[in-house]
Amino acid sequence: MGKHAPPAPEENVAVNVVPLVDIMFLLLLFLMVGGDMSHRESAELQLPLADKATESKRDEDNYVVINVHPIRDPANDAERLNPDFRNIANWQFGIGGVEYKDYWELVDKLKEVAMRKVEDTPIPGTKDKYLSAVTVTIRADRSSPYGMIQLAMQACSEALLYKIEVGAAKPPT
Amino acid sequence: MAGSQDPNDNPVGINVVPLVDIIFCLCVFFMCSFKFRQLEGKFDSWLPKDKGSEGLPSLELISEVRVALLWDDAKQEVTRKMGVRSIPDDADLQKSIQEAHDAWVQKGKPDAPVTIDGDQRIPWSEVITVVNIIKRCGIDKIEFAMGAPPKKPGTK
Numbered sequence: 001m002g003k004h005a006p007p008a009p010e011e012n013v014a015v016n017v018v019p020l021v022d023i024m025f026l027l028l029l030f031l032m033v034g035g036d037m038s039h040r041e042s043a044e045l046q047l048p049l050a051d052k053a054t055e056s057k058r059d060e061d062n063y064v065v066i067n068v069h070p071i072r073d074p075a076n077d078a079e080r081l082n083p084d085f086r087n088i089a090n091w092q093f094g095i096g097g098v099e100y101k102d103y104w105e106l107v108d109k110l111k112e113v114a115m116r117k118v119e120d121t122p123i124p125g126t127k128d129k130y131l132s133a134v135t136v137t138i139r140a141d142r143s144s145p146y147g148m149i150q151l152a153m154q155a156c157s158e159a160l161l162y163k164i165e166v167g168a169a170k171p172p173t
Numbered sequence: 174m175a176g177s178q179d180p181n182d183n184p185v186g187i188n189v190v191p192l193v194d195i196i197f198c199l200c201v202f203f204m205c206s207f208k209f210r211q212l213e214g215k216f217d218s219w220l221p222k223d224k225g226s227e228g229l230p231s232l233e234l235i236s237e238v239r240v241a242l243l244w245d246d247a248k249q250e251v252t253r254k255m256g257v258r259s260i261p262d263d264a265d266l267q268k269s270i271q272e273a274h275d276a277w278v279q280k281g282k283p284d285a286p287v288t289i290d291g292d293q294r295i296p297w298s299e300v301i302t303v304v305n306i307i308k309r310c311g312i313d314k315i316e317f318a319m320g321a322p323p324k325k326p327g328t329k
Contacts, residue, residue: 017189024196031203048298052308053214068297083246086294103323137215140297146242147293149300154322157220165215168301 045069048142050168062117062133064110067094068140068148071101086145093152103151110136110159123160132161139167216304218315237316238273240266240303242291251299263306271310290318 045067071092074080084090093100095113100106114132123129138152149166156164241254253260255273260266270287277285287307291300307315 017193021189021193021196024193024200028196028199028203031200031207034207047213048301050214050216050301050305050308052305053216055214081249083249086296088293104325139213142296142298142301144297145293146291146295146297146300149297150293150317150319151323153218153220153317154319158322162220164218164220166218166301166304167213167215168305170212170214 045139045141046143047139047167047169049171051171053168053170063135063137064095064113065137065139066106066152068092068138068144068152069094070141070144071099080143085143088145088147088151091144091148093148103155106152107155107158110155110161114159114161129160132159133163134161135163135165136161137165137167216301216308216315218317221316237285238270238277238287239318240270240287240289240307242289242295242299242303244292244294246294251295253299253303263302266303267306267309270307270312274310274312284314286314286316287312288316288318 068091070085071090074082074085079085093106095106095109098109100109114134117133118130119133121130123131136156138149140149140152153164156162239255243252243254244250245252253266255266255269258269260269274285274287277283289300289303304315
């Protein structure tokens with residue numbers, strides 16, 4: 001009787017891809033949620049840099065963001081440096097994805113927003129006029145003309161909004 | 174390998190290779206389109222409650238430190254002035270603002286604001302630079318000088 005060679009052990013080298021698929025799903029979920037492609041309140045702007053800017057702590061239910069950006073983005077630096085680029089007529093305001101080119105349309109919208117929350121006591125000297133407790137954040141592109149921010153502040157004043165913040169980016173450390 | 178399965182493990186026999194391929198493609202798409210947002214901060218600039226946008230100029234002696242920002246359209250640049258002195262350097266401007274404000278503090282007016290008076294055409298980044306410099310001086314009260322607001326259409 002001959003000796004039988006021991007049977008070769010079966011080696012299962014199949015890779016288990018279940019954890020890979022799990023991780024890929026999580027990564028996908030993270031990227032989908034983090035990279036929001038829709039038009040949001042924090043529109044894509046190049047904010048001016050300021051190391052003394054403080055973190056914004058806002059009442060999530062009672063704030064509004066006014067974005068200031070050009071109607072048409074300049075194609076190159078030469079266009080950005082063109083004096084016409086600094087003309088207020090080439091700029092617009094944006095609130096919640098809706099653009100406002102007309103100052104009085106902006107005022108009407110801000111009056112509507114201001115009614116969300118008003119102060120408890122009326123303005124001294126009046127009986128039925130109340131200042132708004134809504135916080136306004138003005139996020140303006142760094143190259144936007146100062147006149148646009150002035151108009152935004154004046155519109156807030158017309159709408160009895162006085163709690164204004166101006167947005168700035170913290171410089172990279 | 175994906176798809177190489179023992180029939181005893183998964184009697185239905187689903188081929189997961191296309192699933193993993195599609196997920197890879199989606200991940201690559203979202204990774205390429207992902208943008209990291211800038212860390213944002215803010216400066217408080219609450220409007221004064223006791224002054225209207227059409228307020229008459231006060232007859233009291235103005236106690237303030239004023240920084241003027243002038244725009245040269247031809248050169249496309251900003252000139253910063255305090256009084257008649259032009260101050261292009263940030264460190265110099267910080268020192269001048271601090272000295273001027275300290276002078277008001279010594280006169281018993283610690284609440285004297287720093288007013289930024291700028292041309293409508295100057296870039297917003299120049300204004301924020303000045304605001305940042307003022308904040309570095311530890312001064313909280315900043316005012317923005319403005320002209321009259323636009324008149325409502327139909328009003329005289």
